[in-house]
Amino acid sequence: MTDPTAALAELETLLGPRLGTRAADLAQHAASETHVRAGLPQAVAWPETVDEVARIVAICAAHGLPVQGWGAGTSLEGHALATRGGVTVDFARMDRVLEIAPQDMRVQVQPGITREALNTRLRDTGLFFPVDPGANATLGGMAATRASGTTAVRYGTMRDNVRGLQVVLADGRVIRTGTGAPKSAAGYDLTGLFVGSEGTLGLITELTLRLHPVPEAISTAVCAFPDVAAAVAAVVVTMQAGLQPARIELLDQAASRACAAHAGLDLPARPHLLVEFHGSPATVAEQAALFADVAAEHGATDLARADRPEDRTRLWKMRHAAYPAILASRPGAQGVVTDVCVPISQLAQAVAETQADIAAGPVPGPILGHVGDGNFHAILLVDPASPEERAAADRLTARMAERALRLGGTVTGEHGIGLGKLGYMRAEHGPAWDVMGAIKTALDPAGLMNPGKLVPQD
Helix, strand or coil: CCCCHHHHHHHHHHHHHHEECCHHHHHHCCCCCCCCCCECCCEEECCCCHHHHHHHHHHHHHHCCCEEEECCCCCCCCCCCECCCCEEEECCCCCCEEEEEHHHCEEEECCCCEHHHHHHHCHHHCEECCCCCCCCCEHHHHHHCCCCCCCHHHHCCHHHHEEEEEEEECCCCEEEECCCCCCCCCCCCHHHHHCCCCCCCEEEEEEEEECEECCCEEEEEEEECCCHHHHHHHHHHHHHCCCCCCEEEEECHHHHHHHHHHHCCCCCCCCEEEEEEEECHHHHHHHHHHHHHHHHHCCCEEEEEECCHHHHHHHHHHHHCHHHHHHHCCCCCEEEEEEEECCHHHHHHHHHHHHHHHHHCCCCCCEEEEHHHCEEEEEEEECCCCHHHHHHHHHHHHHHHHHHHHCCCECCCCCCCCCCCHHHHHHHHCHHHHHHHHHHHHHCCCCCECCCCCCCCC
16 A cells, blocks of 8 residues: 555645544545445545645645545445545535526536535526436436436436536546537547546546426326236336336335335335326326326236325335335345346346345345336345355345346446446456556556546456
């Protein structure tokens, strides 16, 4: 590990008390939402301006000290954890809305603002930012991990909603990507390159985001199915019939039971779909009625509409709290969380085979997911004192990844690679992974930007 003494002295001169080296500061930035673990950073920096970020990175580059960005710490694959010490740059103090342009339906923000805080600021504009990964993540972290979530089936992922970026590169240079125009044919798509790069190419210090009109009408429905196969079949028919849900979420029987108990809701102990439609009142009513017909054809019962905001909020709060709810269903368990994404035509097979694997093993694993775009998750509940259970969970996640690739999908639809899924990149990308490594080397020849993640390692 690099001796940080000289670099930290320069950083302390620059930042004063906004450079943290206390054990509590370091430990706070070494925790993961799930089972993924790494070491401690050697310091935490809280910059307030892009100039400070550039100077932090330049100082670290001059001394060979690694740098990793930090948002809200809600990522699931250890993206922001320090593998070689260095400085963790926490963007909590860079959380301002810089410009709202309602006529252009865009907003410019700093990376530390959360999606909920942004939408609160947008309340009076008639616009909102739709990408909703569940956690109240920061927009910079969401761009770095190419987040998506419950609304991606209608509004797209961060890839579709980031118009431009300001990025500090590994040598301290500051660049801008994108323009205020809705489209461009001018050169490489550098915005697309940095979205999803997980901080391995630079630190995002500003984002220009696409906004959407607040829908005139919203209707949410929840219904129970006899089994997961019937629920998945209903999803496939819904999407192939051209319906346009804003959200369509699956909870299998175990997930439904855990989430309902945690939220205090009275739901049958069966698999459920939660569906939401956005649009004009007439469009929403028509789409909801058509979905009800599709659901009924697949054996759905107990279909309930939630049109009042408070009722919708209760249902989606239940869904967003799925992770702690499922953890609570096996007290003391550790969550090994994984996701895959497959073509919608392969979704039924992928889910059925995953269910069979879980049923045959020793580890419970409720399934849930954003099935409208072929993305689903398994939360494997492992006894942390049992190496056998952890090994079984690792085998199951490997089988899920291999199955997704066999069916023409990807090993992660939204969790990203980080540390947890690095071992699957060669299988998914082949020689293209080496191209990613070449891009990394070109922009960060010393390998100091979030080392140990995403690209081939030495």
